Amino acid sequence: LRAKMVIDKDFQIARVDNRIYGSFIEHLGRAVYGGIYEPEHPLANEQGFRKDVIELVKELQVPIIRYPGGNMVSAYNWEDGVGPKSERPKRLELAWRTIEDNQVGTNEFMDWGKAVGADVMMAVNLGTRGIDAARNLVEYCNHPSGSYYSDLRRKHGYEQPHRIKTWCLGNEMDGPWQVGHKTAEEYGRLAVETAKAMRLVDSSIELVSCGSSNTMMPTFPEWEATTLTHTYDAVDFVSLHQYHGNAENDSPNFLAKSMETDHFIRTIISTCDYIKAKKRSKKTMFLSFDEWNVWYHSNESDTKIDPWSVAPPQLEDVYNFEDALLVGSMLITFLKYADRVKMACLAQLVNVIAPIMTENNGRSWKQTIFYPYMHTSVFGRGIALQTVNSSPKYDSKDYTDVPYLDSTAVFNDEEESVTVFAVNRHLEESLILNADVRSFEGYRIVEHIVLENDGDLKAVNTADHEAVKPHHQGQSKLDEGMLEVVLPKASWNVIRLA
Numbered sequence: 084l085r086a087k088m089v090i091d092k093d094f095q096i097a098r099v100d101n102r103i104y105g106s107f108i109e110h111l112g113r114a115v116y117g118g119i120y121e122p123e124h125p126l127a128n129e130q131g132f133r134k135d136v137i138e139l140v141k142e143l144q145v146p147i148i149r150y151p152g153g154n155m156v157s158a159y160n161w162e163d164g165v166g167p168k169s170e171r172p173k174r175l176e177l178a179w180r181t182i183e184d185n186q187v188g189t190n191e192f193m194d195w196g197k198a199v200g201a202d203v204m205m206a207v208n209l210g211t212r213g214i215d216a217a218r219n220l221v222e223y224c225n226h227p228s229g230s231y232y233s234d235l236r237r238k239h240g241y242e243q244p245h246r247i248k249t250w251c252l253g254n255e256m257d258g259p260w261q262v263g264h265k266t267a268e269e270y271g272r273l274a275v276e277t278a279k280a281m282r283l284v285d286s287s288i289e290l291v292s293c294g295s296s297n298t299m300m301p302t303f304p305e306w307e308a309t310t311l312t313h314t315y316d317a318v319d320f321v322s323l324h325q326y327h328g329n330a331e332n333d334s335p336n337f338l339a340k341s342m343e344t345d346h347f348i349r350t351i352i353s354t355c356d357y358i359k360a361k362k363r364s365k366k367t368m369f370l371s372f373d374e375w376n377v378w379y380h381s382n383e384s385d386t387k388i389d390p391w392s393v394a395p396p397q398l399e400d401v402y403n404f405e406d407a408l409l410v411g412s413m414l415i416t417f418l419k420y421a422d423r424v425k426m427a428c429l430a431q432l433v434n435v436i437a438p439i440m441t442e443n444n445g446r447s448w449k450q451t452i453f454y455p456y457m458h459t460s461v462f463g464r465g466i467a468l469q470t471v472n473s474s475p476k477y478d479s480k481d482y483t484d485v486p487y488l489d490s491t492a493v494f495n496d497e498e499e500s501v502t503v504f505a506v507n508r509h510l511e512e513s514l515i516l517n518a519d520v521r522s523f524e525g526y527r528i529v530e531h532i533v534l535e536n537d538g539d540l541k542a543v544n545t546a547d548h549e550a551v552k553p554h555h556q557g558q559s560k561l562d563e564g565m566l567e568v569v570l571p572k573a574s575w576n577v578i579r580l581a
């Protein structure tokens with residue numbers, strides 16, 4: 084089977100905003116307690132954060148991390164998580180029905196963000212609270228001094244403001260499961276007024292308006308049209324959330340699900356541009372795909388968790404090899420829309436539907452999905468190229484004309500290198516990819532990294548055994564500007580030229 088690509092330096096989509104390689108930590112399950120924070124662990128630092136986890140996050144070079152939720156933020160009082168730890172209240176956390184003892188809050192998380200080298204994307208509670216709590220939090224975090232909340236932060240030991248740039252106006256407010264769920268009209272009005280107050284405190288912030296929780300919501304995409312009618316001028320981004328699963332065990336169909344992501348992005352771009360036209364606006368709305376991943380493995384076991392436990396193992400999907408392929412395809416999809424998708428957050432980062440897992444008081448380890456995420460984050464910086472692809476195709480249960488080849492390329496103009504990311508969706512046959520790279524004169528192949536697993540799509544990693552990990556023995560050759568690459572059956576590939 085053969086596929087073709089033309090990759091030209093001059094066919095540019097846009098400079099990649101590194102924040103598309105963002106992630107997410109919610110106060111949920113063992114993400115915070117027992118994940119990033121475990122004071123009793125032998126590898127904990129003086130603040131109680133696990134150093135082994137910090138190192139793994141650094142390997143991923145995560146530029147921005149969304150916090151503190153997720154569903155959790157919609158009933159969260161940020162004031163519970165600041166000040167002396169001994170005085171912080173224990174609360175019933177309503178979204179996930181656990182006990183939250185608030186030993187980690189805004190200031191600690193900002194310190195952890197620094198330790199891993201990431202900015203924080205902070206979400207405000209527009210479920211049970213609103214304008215007042217949001218503007219106070221901006222004042223607490225970003226105002227230098229001389230006001231009640233900025234001085235409170237200083238009293239709490241943080242002399243310098245955190246200067247948080249990116250803020251989410253609530254979370255999934257279209258979802259009936261959300262505490263304080265709202266209609267599009269209600270949310271649009273609240274969001275625009277909250278945005279106004281937050282910007283009056285700090286005019287330099289960026290804001291994200293809540294989009295639909297997924298494409299199956301009955302209000303999609305009318306939710307975006309109505310809410311943006313209110314928020315268009317006041318925000319910089321609209322959010323998208325999407326999780327895929329393979330409960331039906333139909334792998335060809337599962338691997339095609341990034342086409343659903345593509346469709347979602349196109350619909351939201353169209354909706355934003357429709358509002359832009361209606362408003363005779365000159366401003367272009369950007370997309371923040373701030374929750375995405377595979378999520379279904381843990382659904383069943385999550386129903387058995389007792390309510391009101393402390394840091395239970397919720398949403399602990401153990402990812403298999405095919406999940407890594409779909410994660411790779413979703414990242415490729417974001418790169419294809421680099422002109423509009425400026426942020427994206429792999430949900431989540433540690434233990435909860437995550438690339439990094441920990442054992443309580445034990446080891447930390449990498450899930451299968453760690454690898455495509457790391458490869459794109461590390462090598463996918465620069466300018467996203469508009470490649471021209473042609474590939475044999477297949478039909479699956481829900482999709483027609485699914486190309487076996489899913490691929491794109493990023494040109495790093497500073498380092499003078501180009502990286503091709505490619506998934507072969509064919510489960511039985513290799514794909515020979517012939518790519519015309521003649522515009523990259525004098526370039527050579529640096530490496531061809533492959534994540535493959537001899538067709539065992541269900542293999543998983545554990546703390547003891549890393550069954551799925553990349554190798555560097557990919558077969559590729561470059562001759563007079565023509566690249567020939569063997570993409571093994573069911574594989575993720577990273578071909579680097581410089």
Ligand code: AHR
Binds near residue numbers: 155254296
């Ligand atoms: O990431 C897990 C949950 O998925 C988040 O809390 C919520 O926003 C989404 O429904």
